[in-house]
Amino acid sequence: MGKEPLWEALQKVYDPELGKSIVELKMVRGLEEEEGKVKVTLALTTLACPLRERLANDVKEALEQVEGVREVEVILTEMSPEEKKALLDSLTPEEGVAKRFNSIGKVIAVMSGKGGVGKSLVAALLATHLRRQNYRVGIMDADITGPSIPKILGVKDKPIPAPMGIIPPTSSTGIKVMSIGLFLLREEDAVIWRGPLISRAIQQFWGDVFWGELDYMVVDLPPGTADASLTVMQALPLNGVILVTSPQELVRVIVKKAMQMAKHLQVPIIGVVENMSYAICPDTGMRWELFGPSKGEEIAKELKVPLLAKIPIDPEIAKLCDEGRVEEYHLEEFEVIAARIQELVPEVTPRFFVSIGDFSEGD
Ligand code: ADP
Secondary structure (H helix, E strand, O other): OOOHHHHHHHHOOEOOOOOOEOOOOOOEEEEEEEOOEEEEEEEEOOOOOOOHHHHHHHHHHHHHOOOOOOEEEEEEEEOOHHHHHHHHHHOOOOOOHHHHHOEEEEEEEEEEOOOOOOHHHHHHHHHHHHHHOOOOEEEEEOOOOOOOHHHHHOOOOOOEEEOOEEEOOEOOOOOEEEEHHHHOOOOOOOOOOOHHHHHHHHHHHHHOEOOOEEEEEEEEOOOOOOHHHHHHHHHOOOOEEEEEEOOOOOHHHHHHHHHHHHHHHOOOEEEEEEOOOOEEOOOOOOEEOOOOOOOHHHHHHHHOOOEEEEOOEOHHHHHHHHOOOHHHOOOHHHHHHHHHHHHHOOOOOOOOOOOOOOOOOOO
16 A cells, blocks of 8 residues: 555644644654554654643544554654754744643642642742752742742742743742742732633643743642632643641541542542641750641541651741742651652653633632
């Protein structure tokens, strides 16, 4: 059989992100056929592309439709930096440009059952400790209505719009930061956005921000396990979630919510972090469980995940958060998490939802 019908079939396969035919985008690098067995090689802008399985499947399906084809093998390779650049130059900058050139390893979201338990603190500490172990780290503040990440990391620079996408500012240790807070004129300005706008902002944070190459992206979710955080989670290809609790929370309620969420989204819970677990008495050095015995263990046990850390109530934390110097805080448990993160974060194929629905207000 000739190759012409095969090329015709490939012509009809569109790159879901670039919206153009893969033939036109010069992504097809090899096409062989022998007795109905087809072998096709595709060069992607990045092998970390979250849609690569989908693209490979589309190619396979298109070729299998061609008469005489019995078997299709799709081989995925990556474009060289020069080829990527040539592709970029051939496209007029438009929405979603950055996404094609970003290569983001694992995406870890930090969630809490309710507001004010220290979710942003945990997100910032996780990013900080990963960065200390030399990982390339970004933090996306998806807590749109109460963005506190820039403040606690002391990031004041505005993001820069560039042809490659919006360039995020970096913290003092080199964590890339994106937050709606960076676009507000005054820190205390409230963001009163309805659901669709929040969804749009998150899509832009993912697709229009030039993150470059990251090993880890930490996402600070909106508080609560209800609609707002679910909507954000659906918009991002998450690998896992860390659940932040405090000793005041009702175990039964938080466990139920977390389980429902994980089931609904099929995103694994990596572990639990209990904040404000205890305080150290400055005179005696004794641990004092202000809110009663820790519930973290119980929650972790119910969820069948590890209790990753217990964070004390520490005036030093409050001070460093206020002064934008949270990166100076050391917590041994977080060092352990950062060292073990590879094994903690499961190898899931993250789902990616391009369109996001509306959600009702409030948690
Ligand atoms: P959330 O994101 O859950 O709303 P944050 O992480 O923003 O909560 O925490 C709010 C503030 O509470 C922080 O800026 C910090 O000042 C204070 N805080 C949180 N956890 C602690 C702690 N363990 N010790 C002292 N202060 C804390």
